[in-house]
Every structure is written in structure tokens, then in C-alpha cells.
Amino acid sequence: MREQDITAGAAVRLSGLRKHYGDVHAVDGLDLTIAPGEVVALLGPNGAGKSTTVDMILGLTKPDAGTVTVFGREPGDAVGDGMIGAMLQGGALVEDLTVAETVGMVAALHREPMPVREALRRAGVEDLGNRRSTKLSGGQKQRVRFAVALVSDPDLLVLDEPTAAMDVGTRREFWKSMYEYTNSGRTVLFATHYLEEAEEFADRVVLMRSGRIVADGSVAQVRALAGGRTVRAAVPASAEPVIAGLPAVTGFEFRGDRVAISSSDSDATLRALMTRVPEAHDIEISAVGLEGAFLSLTTENAEEAVR
């Protein structure tokens, strides 16, 4: 496919996107194309620029440089046509209104909404319609906010930390109602810092750090990237330059007479280590926990991206 075909058909297309606040480069040159029907997880630690990116896709924040198009249009126009539904981070509901009134009002603002009852059903809150928002639990509130995002019957759904502050059970419930929607072939972009959510629900994972994309690929690809191992061994300190030159090493750290080597291919690293540093002993190999791998990928030098 030619570049412009991809652009024309893309659900979301970001190119050369930048945004800074004072000296902080919140988003620092972002290029990303999301195809229609993709479910993309935007992962990254706090301050990675996820929310700023989301705000620019939604047209809430103007980029300093670069362009954003949603289904080939300006974000503001796409929002005006009800093509984008969103759950913003930390957003609340209106206190003096019931669930049905809240969702009903948002529906009335859109030109072609789905029936309010339908939105409530899909979000799993149809039996809460008459409840005031002050009488809802945290998880229920989030699902009502999901109904608010759904009611315009959008083609693109953007969720910024949708399950933050939910307990495990409520989170599962939430994603269950999410599933039905994604199965209908809509495009979904969700920002999260729960790795399991990305693994379970996304077709594609985009990892951000310091306003840039550090990894982008299918769940399997990023998992492979994140699923490196650590080789630990007792070695003389003089072996340091040799260790730095071993294959597949992504990082290493000396602690006393032991070194911990992070490796994307522990077999290759170990074979080379045995050959080049014959005095290495007490060797251990351990899988890096997903959480730890994610951390290392988003904090250390992990510039090479899977594409």
C-alpha cells in the first residue's frame, strides 16, 4: 500500500507531533498510524506523554508542531460529527443528575446517537439508570463514563486510563463490556499502565517514554522484546569491557563480584560469556518479570523499536 492510501484510510494518523509545556517536552516527535479496527494500547509510565497525545488526538490540545488526523479529518471536525468517543482521565460525572439523564444529555448533543438505553446496556449499567451519580461506586462511575463515551456511536473510542482506581474484579467487568464493542470492528486506542490489560485486550502495543515511541508492535512482538532474561554470574571486575561487548546484551550492572546482564537472547549471551570469560561461575538465568521488563524498556536505553 502506498503511503497516502494508508493515510487516507487511517483511523488515526499522527505525524511529527510535538507538544511542550515550558521546558518539558511532553510529546517529542511522534509518528503513529492506526488502522481502522485496530485495538491499540498506549503504554508508558506516568509523564511519558500518553495523556498529552490523547488530548491532541481529541483536539483538546493544540500541537506545537506536526499534524493529527482522525479518519482523514481534523480532530475538531471528527468530534463534531460524533466520530470520536472518549473517556478522559480522572473525569467525573455531574452530581445532580441521574445516570440516564447524564447519558441522555450527551446523546442529545450528538446528531446521530444510539438510543440511551442501548448505551447503558452496552456499558453494563442499564439497571442504574435512575441512580444519582453521587450514589455510584467507583467502578460503576467508570462504566457510566464508558456509556457517555459510547452514546454517540463513535468509530474511534479513546480511553485514557479507563481502569485506574478500579479493583481487579471491576476491571475485569469493565473489559468484558469493552469486548463487545471492540468485536464490532471499531477502532480503540487506550492508554494504560497495566501491562496485563494491554496483553489481554490490544492487537498492538505502543510503548511511550519521554514523549517518544520506544516500541511499537503486536503484543507478541513487544512481549518478546519485554520478555528478555537476566544472566547473573560471578566474574572478575576486569571482565567489564568484554561483557559490554557480548551479543544481545541490553544492559548490565555490577554488584560486588557479581554481574547482572539483561539480555534479549540469553542463549547467545551465555554461550559467548562462557567462551570469552571462562572464569565466570555460579551462573543463574532468570526470566525478567513483565513488570520489570516494561520498566527497563521505558526507563533505560531501549531505543530500537519493533516495527
Add this chain to the structure above:
Amino acid sequence: MNPTYLKTEIVRTFRSTRFVLFAIAFPVLMFLLQTNVFAVSDANFAGVIMVNMMAFGTFSAAMTSGAKLAIERSTGWQRQLRLTPLTGTGYLGGKALSAMLVALPSLLVVPLVGVLFQGVHLDASGWSRLVLGIWLGAIPLVLLGLLLGQFGTPDSMQPMNMIVMMGMGFLGGLWIPIDGMPSWMSDLAQITPTYWLIQLVRPVVTDHLPVSFPAALGVLAAWTAVLGALVIRRYRKDSARV
């Protein structure tokens, strides 16, 4: 203007105990209290206090509506609404119009009490000038509410509104009628829009301390223009930031 949005705003407002208390019950009670404390036998003076309390009820309605803005900004609801086809103008316009509409109960109940219990008598043109005058003359107060709502947080809103209402209420002659003010105070009163709001309609109930109608109208129009511009400017700045 989206009718459902407007309707929802009004429903919300009437559900607030605070609103019902301050914008409806309070003006009525204060009206009865003041006329009794001052032992008013003069229906004209009852009329002066009635005008004051109608203006006060409208002022309360305006400030309560403005405070919703502060809450919606801080909870992110305003951002959520920006993801609908509702424009900034539609959003602010809806808030302003609903503030105007929820001011109507006090504009009708206070005069009703005046007629029934205080012996206030006016002809039809007097009543319509009074009600319409305060209602439309309160537009700058509604804008003031919207402006403060865009600066305040839910926490700071209550004291801020209280200070503005007490200050403008006291100085503008809502609490003590301007007739009872020392001259330095009635001079100072003229910096408040509330003073001019009362002066817009006072000739209906008293010929004491009159101000020409065009002058009152002119000052209120100027307040409207300035506050309106500030509201729009602030909204633009605010929405560019978040």
C-alpha cells in the same frame, strides 16, 4: 441552543438545596423580615424592599449558576462536553440562559408575597417594567457569575461568591436600601452593577433618589459588554490550556 442541555441545566439547578434556599426561600424570608423589623407601614417602602429582594434572588441565581462552571472545570465534565458537537458558545450560552430562567421563581414569588402580605399595589405596566427590568438588568450579574466560575475552584467558589454577594449586596443597596445610606456610601455604591440594577426599576415603586432610566440602562449595558468580553476571553484561554 440545545433544548435538552438547557432543560438538564435547569433541572440540576432546582435539585440543589443550596439554590432553592438562597435564590428562592432567602429573598422571601428577608423580605418579610425586613418589612417587619423596620415596621413598615408605608407600602412604598415595602415596594423598595421588594425590589431589593427580587434583585437579590436574581443575583443569587446568577452566582449559583456560575459556580457550576467551576465544578465542571475541575471535574473534567467541561472537557467531556468539548468532545460533543456542543460549541463553547453553546456551552456558555446554555449556562447563561439557564441562569436567567432559574432566576424567574424569585422574580415572581417575591412580588406575590408583596401583594398578598405587604399591600404592594402596582398597575400592569408597573409590574411588567419591574419584573422585566430586573430580569434583563441582571444579565451583567449572570456574566459576572460565569466569569468567577471560570476562575474559581469548587473549594474557593463558596467564599468567593459570598464575598462578592455580600460586598455588592451591601454596597449596591440590596441589604440596606440606598435611601438609608450616608452620602459617601451611596457615592461608592455606584461602582457596583447591583446599584444600577435597582435604579433601573426603583422609579416604579418610589420617586426617592431617582436616576435617569437611560443612565441606568447605559451603565448596565457597559457592564454587560465588559463582562461578556472577559467571559469569552477567559473561556478561550482556559480551553486552550486544558
